[in-house]
Amino acid sequence: MDINKTLSALNNPVRRQILAWLKDRSNFPPPLPEHVDLSGVCVGYIQERANLSQSTISTYMRLLKDAGLVTSERHGQWTFYKRNEDAIAATLKILAEEL
Amino acid sequence: MDINKTLSALNNPVRRQILAWLKDRSNFPPPLPEHVDLSGVCVGYIQERANLSQSTISTYMRLLKDAGLVTSERHGQWTFYKRNEDAIAATLKILAEEL
DNA sequence: TCCATATATCGGCATATCGCGATATGTCAC
DNA sequence: GTGACATATCGCGATATGCCGATATATGGA
Numbered sequence: 001m002d003i004n005k006t007l008s009a010l011n012n013p014v015r016r017q018i019l020a021w022l023k024d025r026s027n028f029p030p031p032l033p034e035h036v037d038l039s040g041v042c043v044g045y046i047q048e049r050a051n052l053s054q055s056t057i058s059t060y061m062r063l064l065k066d067a068g069l070v071t072s073e074r075h076g077q078w079t080f081y082k083r084n085e086d087a088i089a090a091t092l093k094i095l096a097e098e099l
Numbered sequence: 100m101d102i103n104k105t106l107s108a109l110n111n112p113v114r115r116q117i118l119a120w121l122k123d124r125s126n127f128p129p130p131l132p133e134h135v136d137l138s139g140v141c142v143g144y145i146q147e148r149a150n151l152s153q154s155t156i157s158t159y160m161r162l163l164k165d166a167g168l169v170t171s172e173r174h175g176q177w178t179f180y181k182r183n184e185d186a187i188a189a190t191l192k193i194l195a196e197e198l
Numbered sequence: 199t200c201c202a203t204a205t206a207t208c209g210g211c212a213t214a215t216c217g218c219g220a221t222a223t224g225t226c227a228c
Numbered sequence: 229g230t231g232a233c234a235t236a237t238c239g240c241g242a243t244a245t246g247c248c249g250a251t252a253t254a255t256g257g258a
């Protein structure tokens with residue numbers, strides 16, 4: 001758990017917004033029928049919501065993932081991202097202690 | 100309270116370290132006799148501890164101050180900085196809610 | 199195999215941040 | 229006013245980040 005990397009990932013309003021959106025699946029369109037039993041949200045839906053380019057969102061999700069704040073799972077051609085609640089809680093804990 | 104500005108200020112290990120050092124006056128040399136009744140730590144002591152240039156530390160303290168994380172008081176030729184505990188607590192609260 | 203779709207990576211330009219030395223400002227003592 | 233000292237600001241080159249379009253990779257279907 002690299003607090004520098006984590007704070008860098010969080011130091012962007014859109015990336016924080018994405019994390020917040022991922023709290024509630026209903027912030028995104030309903031999943032395709034073949035995805036209803038999967039958790040997480042695909043990159044395309046996140047991109048649509050954030051209204052930034054596909055490459056930007058893909059990079060943002062990689063940054064969030066490298067920081068440990070989200071996890072990803074590939075299913076077919078889709079990558080589903082979801083919050084890593086443990087890592088998010090750990091980040092808040094570290095900040096509360098360190099600051 | 101601008102969370103973007105605050106997170107930018109916190110997105111630097113030395114600035115976070117300074118905030119942490121300021122929790123305890125004993126992280127710095129004893130105050131001059133004429134300063135014993137004043138709260139806060141002067142820039143020179145912070146610079147000495149951080150081992151960065153005077154201009155860098157002055158800028159760091161301005162960033163922390165602009166973010167509201169510290170307050171400053173001038174006394175003679177010295178500027179004394181101390182933690183703004185309310186703002187720090189508010190930051191942690193906002194992060195806990197937003198993330 | 200060839201094509202369509204979803205995502206990831208690359209290369210680039212604009213802007214921001216890092217940390218510095220030089221210089222400006224403010225304050226005190228003389 | 230002059231000099232000494234503490235701090236703030238300026239200007240710089242180096243590096244990082246923002247965000248993009250173009251391209252590469254991966255998967256599934258005809």
